[in-house]
Amino acid sequence: MKTKPSSGDPRDCYDFETLWQWVEELQGLATVQQELVTCSNKQCEVADRLYRQLDEKATLLEEKAALLSEKMELLIERLVQYEVAFSGEFINDVRRLN
Incomplete structure (x- = not known):
């Protein structure tokens, strides 16, 4: 087996076997x-599919966060109503005792 030319240029090689070996190596590299x-x-x-899925999940989480925020506001309103109701009941109880 002969060596490839030191220049690395196939045009400097005049041996058919060496050229053919070179071609086979290049085909392997191309593959x-x-x-x-x-x-x-x-x-x-x-990666594109994962990004789309993550984007969908982020959207769903944002929607869920908005719904939870609404629910918290409703619960806070209900607590305020209970506080008002209990304080009113407490005042009535105190009035009855007096």
């Missing part, structure tokens, strides 16, 4: 690079 691109594309697709 590996194509597989890397395919994997990268799949990773991008998965």
Whole structure:
């Protein structure tokens, strides 16, 4: 097996076997690079899907937070009503005792 030219330029190589070996190595590298691109594309697709799912979840969480906020406001209103009712009842009890 002969070595490749030190220049790294295939035009400087005049041995058919060496050129053919070079071509096979380049084809192998091209195949590996194509597989890397395919994997990268799949990773991008998965990342896009994950982003969409996270965006949907974030939207749902925002809606849930808004509903919980409304519920808290209603509970606070109810507590205020109970406080008013109990304080009014307390005042009436004190008046009855006097």
